[in-house]
Amino acid sequence: NAGVTQTPKFRVLKTGQSMTLLCAQDMNHEYMYWYRQDPGMGLRLIHYSVGEGTTAKGEVPDGYNVSRLKKQNFLLGLESAAPSQTSVYFCASSGPATYEQYFGPGTRLTVT
Amino acid sequence: GEDVEQSLFLSVREGDSSVINCTYTDSSSTYLYWYKQEPGAGLQLLTYIFSNMDMKQDQRLTVLLNKKDKHLSLRIADTQTGDSAIYFCAEKVGTGRRALTFGSGTRLQVQP
Secondary structure: OOOEEEEOOEEEEOOOOOEEEEEEEOOOOOEEEEEEEOOOOOEEEEEEEEEOOEEEEOOOOOOOEEEOOOOOEEEEEEOOOOHHHOEEEEEEEEOOOOOOOEEOOOEEEEEO | OOOEEEOOEEEEEOOOOEEEEEEEOOOOEEEEEEEEEOOOOOEEEEEEEEOOOOEEEEOOEEEEEEOOOOEEEEEEOOOOHHHOEEEEEEEEEOOOOOOEEEOOOEEEEEEO
């Protein structure tokens, strides 16, 4: 039981490049989330999903897109990376009957 | 609106008790959480408390909730060097999207 996993762990992009971050969970959770963590700002919600095939915007969705084609996977895409998207990205999931969220180890993204 | 605030830094000596404080503004908070983040790692759920409770104890951890003052605290008894980490307070509001609002984190430094 791996919990929540994220790939890649690190990535460096040039401005304008695109990439996809993958999150996978093996707990059969309905709900999945993408956060970004910046120094001194805690975690901010980018997008979330309440089930397979559904997605919704969080606090800071601009510049990101997401997809939830399979229940266990939640993808975060950056179509045209900007230096302001340099951050650590965390994926989380939670089940239908509980509210606590389980986090992946994070992806550290640098955009130059 | 939702806003969660924490002090940035706390330093204690090994063996002492640590008290990490958090204030929140939304009186409709239903659940409040404490997460721990060690360097380079994701967030680990430590404990949570329902809004209809005043206190919750779990081994060395004691959570106190003062709903009148919208104040949450985490007490760690017999603090160890392994407790050095960043501690995040988070709240869940209402029954909507199930996402959490996080504080900016308190860095706990335990000195031998």
